[in-house]
Amino acid sequence: MRTAAYGLGFHLVGFTAAAAARGFPRLLEWIDRGYAGEMHYFAKRSSAYEHPKHVLNEACSLMMLGYPYRTQEPAAKLLAGSGRVARYAWGRADYHDLVHDRLCDLAATLQQQVPRAHVRGVVDTAPLLEREFAQRSGLGWIGKNTLLLNKYAGSYFFLACLLTDQEFESDPPHAAEHCGTCRACLDACPTHAFPAPYVLDATRCLSYLSIEHRGPIDRVWRASFNEWLFGCDVCQEVCPWNRRGSESSLAELAGSEPAGLVDLVELLTLDERAFRVRFRGTPIFRTKRRGVLRNAALIVGNQRYGPAEPVLCKLLDDHEALLRGAAAWALGQLGTPHAIAALHSRFTVETDLSVIEEIRSALEGLPNQTNR
Numbered sequence: 001m002r003t004a005a006y007g008l009g010f011h012l013v014g015f016t017a018a019a020a021a022r023g024f025p026r027l028l029e030w031i032d033r034g035y036a037g038e039m040h041y042f043a044k045r046s047s048a049y050e051h052p053k054h055v056l057n058e059a060c061s062l063m064m065l066g067y068p069y070r071t072q073e074p075a076a077k078l079l080a081g082s083g084r085v086a087r088y089a090w091g092r093a094d095y096h097d098l099v100h101d102r103l104c105d106l107a108a109t110l111q112q113q114v115p116r117a118h119v120r121g122v123v124d125t126a127p128l129l130e131r132e133f134a135q136r137s138g139l140g141w142i143g144k145n146t147l148l149l150n151k152y153a154g155s156y157f158f159l160a161c162l163l164t165d166q167e168f169e170s171d172p173p174h175a176a177e178h179c180g181t182c183r184a185c186l187d188a189c190p191t192h193a194f195p196a197p198y199v200l201d202a203t204r205c206l207s208y209l210s211i212e213h214r215g216p217i218d219r220v221w222r223a224s225f226n227e228w229l230f231g232c233d234v235c236q237e238v239c240p241w242n243r244r245g246s247e248s249s250l251a252e253l254a255g256s257e258p259a260g261l262v263d264l265v266e267l268l269t270l271d272e273r274a275f276r277v278r279f280r281g282t283p284i285f286r287t288k289r290r291g292v293l294r295n296a297a298l299i300v301g302n303q304r305y306g307p308a309e310p311v312l313c314k315l316l317d318d319h320e321a322l323l324r325g326a327a328a329w330a331l332g333q334l335g336t337p338h339a340i341a342a343l344h345s346r347f348t349v350e351t352d353l354s355v356i357e358e359i360r361s362a363l364e365g366l367p368n369q370t371n372r
Helices: 004-007 025-030 046-050 096-114 128-137 183-190 206-212 264-268 270-279 283-303 308-316 321-333 337-347 353-364
Strands: 011-016 061-068 080-085 120-121 155-162 228-230 262-263
Touching: 004 011, 004 025, 004 096, 011 128, 025 046, 025 061, 061 096, 061 128, 080 264, 080 308, 096 120, 120 206, 128 155, 206 228, 206 270, 206 283, 228 283, 262 264, 264 308, 270 283, 283 308, 283 321, 308 337, 321 353, 337 353
Parallel strands: 080 228
Antiparallel strands: 011 061, 061 155, 080 262, 120 155
């Protein structure tokens, strides 16, 4: 099975017994502290994380796997009017589908050997503490940024698991922790999302805010959207263990040139149909048009990117109140006569209270402006 996994492109492979998760009490504490934010699925199925049997009732062994997603290096310089996308989401296909297809092939290999074997492959969606079981299977250690780290592969890889009722010999757990006194990830986080080493407050994390959070971005965090359109790689970029690492040659995971950058003005012109055509089947589609364009509006506002003014003015008439509000804030940041006129014009017809407040706030933040 190990050879078959390597043949399918997995670069990390380890086995461990299906046993109770030692980190289960910490998960419950994390949820109780509110660190999960709007990710209510953690609380709704919290009890299922206690043991892998809740993912596969007959589970006896877990085959933990790592699949690399590092391709070319990201663009070194952020271009004006552009936003960055986290590495894992560069490609034109959703990693869940890519990795799951390989898990299906791996499951088929096992069932050819043991036709009555019960097998289930999961990628990032089942109630399973993947990082703990990866550490228990020898794949690496959990770093201060809460990600699994491997001395030779870094952290740019997807974690996957094949659960089975077949018994495999467990690999030795990765007992050592190689972060030492390093605080690079903690200190570099743009929103200070780590209240302590090994603890992430997701509600402050740019990955959460740009992907999971569905409503308007709190004003406290808007300035942090100066480049990250979808996700954030900062805590990985600064990690010394990511100076090396496995690379993926899979074309579906590679980005365009310049790698990881998206033209925000073009993005802000997309209607629902055009957005679906461009992003369906990719990780970015998960956040939907309203979330992605909300992020884009905040970035061009922070950049005070003048060429975005026409599309922002048009976005003031969008059917999504979330986007009208984001556009209002961004136009207030531009503060040009045309932007101000557009805000006044929209103010006279707007009916959504949250958008009215955004326009009012945008105008009040400008010199010598009063609401009409």
